[in-house]
Amino acid sequence: MEMRFTKNFKLINALLIVFVFVCEILSSEVPRPRGVSLSRASLYPPEKDFTCFDGSKTIPFSQVNDDYCDCPDASDEPGTAACPQGIFHCTNAGHKPLNIAASRVNDGICDCCDGTDEYASGKACQNNCIELGRSAREEAQRKAELIKAGKQLKAELSQKGIQMKQEKQVKLNELQKNKEEAEKLREEKLTLKKEAEELESAALEYYRKLEEEIKKKKAEEEAARNRAEALENFNKFDSNQDGYVDITELQTRQNFDKDRNGEVSEEEAKFFLSEQMQANSSPPAESEDSQGESDDMQDGDEHDDAHEDDEEEEDHEPEHHEEENEEKPTDITYDDETQKLVERATSARNEFYEADKQVKNIVGEIQGIKDYLEKDFGPDEEFAALEGQCFHYEDHEYIYKLCPFEKTSQQPKSGSVETRLGTWGRWDGTETNKYESMMYDKGQSCWNGPQRSTKVRIECGNENKMTSVSEPNRCEYLFDFVSPAACREVPIDVHEELHDEL
């Protein structure tokens, strides 16, 4: 039997003896077991038995870091991969200390820059903490400088933003005053209009009746004419004059030969009888009638559209519409007096509409300013200056466009059609800084897919610029954008110090 338990030998013969000086090698300052941070060294007094931090067990100190997990809380194996939840601490002198999962100890991967996590795997890790530390510090310095410069620009931006909002506020107050005046004027014009229209209406009463009579007469004549024509046609088809049109009668008429095969088949005849086996003589004019009806309905629709605005008026006056409709077809001339009244009413109406338009314009403008004032341009209005601008980014295929607070879009370099990738939605950064990203959703729908959307990540930079575009998920875009407006003091990271209390 050729069995090799080399590892075991290591464990058995070496471990118990070895790790006594392991502790000593490891830390020049304070002796402590491998993988233990300085702040916790005192929890491992070598002269005493070791009690698991959770108090569940006490073991001889020789069993600390013996590559066997005794404590459920992993506290006896800070320097080996034996416990599932263990934490290994690397000092990383020259750089930042690091806590790694103990399962990464001796796994052949250099996790710690000082290489201390690979002490028995045969992996030769280089200690590059000094270099890493240096470049990390340089990077931190670069960032700090960027932030410093960026903050200057940001201050200017936010000053501009605040000023813009203030100006808008002033304008708003002004407009509100104007609005009151305009409304007063409108009220006056409304009174005048009503007076003029009352007079006009009274004068027109006589003509209205006259008009109705003429119209009624015309309608009767028209109906009689239609009926005569229909009857004539019916009799033409009703060859046997029995008062019914049947299939055989229709079949003799070539106009019903739908498929142009020279014959009117039964099906074709039926088609024109619209699935009734017979048509009697009473409704032949129906089709023309219904045609007329649908025309009327269309007219009605048009009126509604045209006067939608008017309908919002406080004084909705139906006569006004009828007049416009009926003035033309009737050839009635008014007497001079009436004519004058009509003209006066018309001009009163026009003046009212003018006054009303004025009010609406002001209301619209006020709403625009209110919308603006409600927009969240950041705690110090620092993003306000981005509104109304657009920024571009090109990759090998597309030109991407970001118009902050408005939209994101994409246009092929070879084409002109712009695809909307999203419409300004909201800030959607993290809880600590909601202004670190924007969400533009409700873009154009993808073929067979969802509506496009874009997340815009914003970082500190000394100019406003798009730096990259990607599509991490189908139809979900990610833009990176730098702007001085995003320069802010990074809160000191409490985790940096690696407090490792359990």
Add this chain to the structure above:
Amino acid sequence: MALGDTTDGSSDPFRLRNSDVYEYEVDSPMALYGSIPVIYGHTSFSTSGVFFHNAAEEWIDISYKNRPSANFFAESGVLDLFVLLGPSPKNVVQQYTSLTGTAPLPQLWTLGYHQCRFTYESQEDVKTVVATMIEKDFPMDVLWLDDGHSNGNRYFEWNPENFTDPIEMQQNVSAAGKKLVSISDPHIKIANDYAVYNEAEGKYFVKWANGSDFQGECWPGMSSYMDFLNPEASDYYSSLYGYDKFNKTTETLAGIWNDMNEPSVFDDSLEKTLPFETLHYGGVPHRDIHNIYGFLHTRATHKGLLQRDKNTKRPFILTRSFFAGSQRYAAIWTGDNAADWSYLSTSYSQCLTANILGIVYCGADVGGFETEPDHELLQRWYQAGVWLPFYRGHSGKETPRREPYLFPENVQSVIRNALKVRYKHIPVFYTLAFRHSESGDPIIRPLFYEYNDLLDYDEHVLVGSDILARPVMVAGATSVNVTFPGSHYWYRVDDNSFQIHHGGNTHDIPVSITTSPFFYRGGSIITRKDREKLATSHMVDDPYMLYVNLDENNTAKGLLYVDDYTSFDYLNNYSFLYITFEYLPYSHGLRIRQVDGNSTGIDISLQEIIIHGNPTNPHEAKLARNALLFIISSLKYLLRQGIAIPGHSDEKSNIRQLLLLRAEDNSDIKSWLNRTNYSGFRMIF
């Protein structure tokens, strides 16, 4: 797995015609990606089979009228028929694999978790996924490069926009102990700035009768198709994998994915493949060899990888199209499935079937390729995927990304746990992989393979013969119905209860989202590596845990195979360790025997032996480690001396004498011996 009747008018015959089927139907006789023209007849007392060795399109009618029968219709070719006499399922499978071959032992990393996506967009994307998987504590061995890595689907050329520094990317992945697999399809883009096309044009492609190259639409646009039947074309194709040809590749690009090799042609009028009248080398019409096109493709790739690494590494290839014998070259997956519970459960039937047909390395896209799985389905799929030999998460372009770390913490934790369960059992899979390569025994087995009368338990899977898994495959389950085969104890492991269920019964086993039932067979010893590492490469030196699961006689046995996990030394130099563990009920000792191999240079260590038994039996307990290690090393000493191993509580037993001797220089063992009045292992529980 059992085939339905196709002659009662309810169904078409089963069709064997390798096809690129988009969103294939579950439980249908329709043609899928691969064909294995073998049929097994099975009753509880006898099993036999027929292998119809013919690569043309085939239709098979199954009838159960009078006596069960199968009618094979082949489009062309010769009648080359093998009858497999059985009489047991094991015999039939062995007979079949002795004809078509077994799957050779793979590298260890291929048994880990594979993360894929159609498609990782850039080298930055790749590095970010690898780094985030590590940061979020998800074990993973391989990241897959779908066609996004290639230069507009010109395989063997990197995407010049998004993969500008592939060497740096591979170094980055390698430093994390991970590998890459990249895709390489058999269609070759027609482009005069593509070296492969220029070199193959007019020579190496499938042709029309008039001698012109066939051209058809596929991913890159108009393409021609490699004629792998042509030895020169095949060798040329193999050579493309060389480090000198496939520029900027390193060993980290450790495997190749042969997709679209039915082959797929985007033309519905051709039923999405080559016209049957096109010609291969020697004037062979495609009609005659359609079903082995993918097989030939993987054979060429396999040779290419062997050559590339100068026969020092076992190639890994994944193929979509396959035929009888494909196991010699490639693993398979079940193609473009969808995020639906029915595809989850059918993945078990598909891979169990493949396993008794020699193709043991089989898996399904975890989560479903098409459409988006809800969280429950995704978690259940990760849990079920643990037990299929090939374990890969993959998702289609049209679905949101699905790397495990993208989900809420509770979902992440279920997925993480599933992956860790897999990694702990890697030694089991590897040992079974070796055994399969030797004997043809499947890695995963349907119940009837071991228990002949238990047919139609497709949601149960035996991993080897010692692990029974019955994952949840429906939404909202609070329990699953488990049939416990045989007359053994079955110990429930997924909830850590090691509760015993008795074989021969069917029980409703309660589940929560964190549990996915699996059981160890009483009488087995399961060898695991329980340290939670993030890749198989990190686990090589980890100590083993022995889970001893006692049967009613308090005995248990287990197997372990170990080698260098990478090379062919196990074949060439016999360099491996293959041992059995046997628990001895009277002495409570452990007997270790080497079965085979030359284990020089192979180190293993044992950490702990965990014994479970009938609760009425006092043997269940955990062995204290120092004493155990002493005992094992002592055993080893005795074995080396050719001295008989442990006795009972006999004061004069060899082992006790030795332990006393050695205890002289070790206070632990001395105090233990004094304390325990040694009577076997029991006393140190």
